[in-house]
Amino acid sequence: NMGTRLRGTFVLIFAFVLFGFSAVPSQEGQPAHGKIVIPKGDPFEHQGPLPPDVLKALLNDDAVTSSFARMTDYQRNNPAELFFASEARLGRPDEVDYVVGGMMPLCGVSFDWYWVVRPTARRPEVVLFATGNVMELMETRAHGYRDIRTVGGTHWETDESVYRFDGKKYKLWKKRSDSRH
Numbered sequence: 001n002m003g004t005r006l007r008g009t010f011v012l013i014f015a016f017v018l019f020g021f022s023a024v025p026s027q028e029g030q031p032a033h034g035k036i037v038i039p040k041g042d043p044f045e046h047q048g049p050l051p052p053d054v055l056k057a058l059l060n061d062d063a064v065t066s067s068f069a070r071m072t073d074y075q076r077n078n079p080a081e082l083f084f085a086s087e088a089r090l091g092r093p094d095e096v097d098y099v100v101g102g103m104m105p106l107c108g109v110s111f112d113w114y115w116v117v118r119p120t121a122r123r124p125e126v127v128l129f130a131t132g133n134v135m136e137l138m139e140t141r142a143h144g145y146r147d148i149r150t151v152g153g154t155h156w157e158t159d160e161s162v163y164r165f166d167g168k169k170y171k172l173w174k175k176r177s178d179s180r181h
Contacts (some may be wrong), residue, residue: 001093036151036160036178039136043088043099054117055080056100063106063113070105082106088116088137091145091165095119099135111152116170128163128170143167153177 116128132150145165
């Protein structure tokens with residue numbers, strides 16, 4: 001009956017509130033050796049509009065095209081509103097790259113979707129698609145481009161992925177998980 005469903009819904013909401021707020025642990029100071037550190041910097045600190053050719057490259061990415069069915073007509077007609085982006089200097093100092101995040105439906109329920117779009121001689125190209133709760137532009141480099149790290153997870157486990165540029169695209173270089181029982 002309706003009362004039982006409402007009580008069940010209330011219990012679920014209460015459980016989510018009780019356990020959901022601790023999904024990302026506080027990382028004050030230096031954590032114990034081996035723990036995954038949540039990045040403090042925000043690569044999206046200086047957001048700006050996406051140039052039309054960068055938006056076009058994103059709209060041709062497999063992660064985006066597979067989400068077209070979940071988009072409203074308004075989202076399909078206004079695709080720039082599905083993304084937030086910042087300019088970044090990942091490689092050469094004279095080259096502007098774009099670090100991009102996705103808005104619903106271009107993200108997961110418990111993690112965000114990220115892209116890196118790099119200008120090329122012909123047209124901008126998506127060189128990374130990654131997921132996580134936060135993204136970090138690292139100081140270490142491969143083939144002249146900064147490594148990128150994502151951290152994400154659940155209340156029970158945190159995942160860390162580091163991507164390195166191979167000369168053409170970013171590839172997963174290393175991944176590790178830290179379970180919290």
